Amino acid sequence: MKSFLFRLYLAWMKFRARFTTMEDNTIVVLNGSGRSGSNGYAFYKWLLVNHPEFNTTLVEPWPSSHLKWETWQKIGAARYVITTHQPFKVRKHQINVQLWHGVPLKRMGIMANNTKYRDNKRNEKLWHKTADIVASSSDLYETLMSACMAIETKKYHKIGFPRLDLLDSPVISKKQLLKDLFKTEDDQAQIGIYMPTFRYELEDKTIMDKIKEGNFFAFEDFDGERLNEELKRRHQYLIVKLHPYEMCLFSAFKSNYSNIAFLNNDYLFDHDYDLYELLGDTDFLMTDFSSIYFDYLHLNKPIVFVTNFLKQYEKTRGLLMGPYSEITPGISVNSEQELINHLDHLDNQQIANRRLYWLHLTSQVKGPYCEKVFKYMTQEYRG
Structure with missing residues (x-):
């Protein structure tokens, strides 16, 4: 109606x-x-x-x-x-x-x-x-x-696409981004950004419940403090940018993470930034089924694919291409433990070659x- x-x-x-x-x-x-x-x-x-x-x-x-x-x-x-x-x-x-x-x-x-x-x-x-x-x-x-x-x-x-112009010239420096979101300085910093797709359409209450509790990956073995410590040891920092609906669910959660920060639309609107004006400052991307990865190929940086809801998503909505392992040029992880196991080895030449292959397929302009x-x-x- x-x-x-x-x-x-x-x-x-x-x-x-x-x-x-x-x-x-x-x-x-x-x-x-x-x-x-x-x-x-x-x-x-x-x-x-x-x-x-x-x-x-x-x-x-x-x-x-x-x-x-x-x-x-x-x-x-x-x-x-x-x-x-x-x-x-x-x-x-x-x-x-x-x-x-x-x-x-x-x-x-x-x-x-x-x-x-x-x-x-x-x-x-x-x-x-x-x-x-x-x-x-x-x-x-x-x-x-x-x-x-x-x-x-x-x-x-x-x-x-106009937003691709923003990737090569970040509106602020990596140092400033680190200061804004993590309140720190670190010359060795590697900044990653996690951007999952809209998981509400999976129509699974258990997923939304996990997110409400602060489990932004909705991993079965999620331990935020442990992940934060593993990132800290490696001078890695993770920006979490959820869909606005999920961020509203998450808003009541209070964290004291040093190396995990939650980016909401308030920061972007307050500074008149678009997210793509910051992406060039990041060192790797984490996503699941979001098409942002096709754009991130222009930066030629590592991409980590989170697959804990792959089968469920394929059944509920579906993907346009497959198999998923063939169309995603990066490491796939299904749990927090798998993610931690790969934090030291996010990239290699074979993966880099696959990124270039998919860049040439999706961008002829x-x-x-x-x-x-x-x-x-x-x-x-x-x-």
């Missing part, structure tokens, strides 16, 4: 916004990705610095039923509407630039095990009618996205990416 009423609200506001006069030098970024690697936010920040002649507005969170009418007027007046999730525009002659939020590893749309036929057909129609430019990084990306969303090939344009997106949508796109 809520979904139906929200669609009704969007339809009504779109209708009203159509009567706003459209202006050619106006861009609206509808950001549904927060600060956790948002192509929209990265592009917005770049536009403010490099193209002040354009009137650019950031709308977040998106979608929302709490937007002011003045914001809807700006959406209606925009010549270019930039989206990070589902395509959107209020009138035919607007140009929707779909940046999406990563190379997909998890099944979506018609490919997923946990979606509804009616919703899938609605989404297919939405992409067909509304998306004008779909930013792409590779042939593989286009194949995966079309398998899920039935996007026509003519909509794809290999212009890359060279940066700067923001510039490519802007040039294509304003100068080269012919409709």
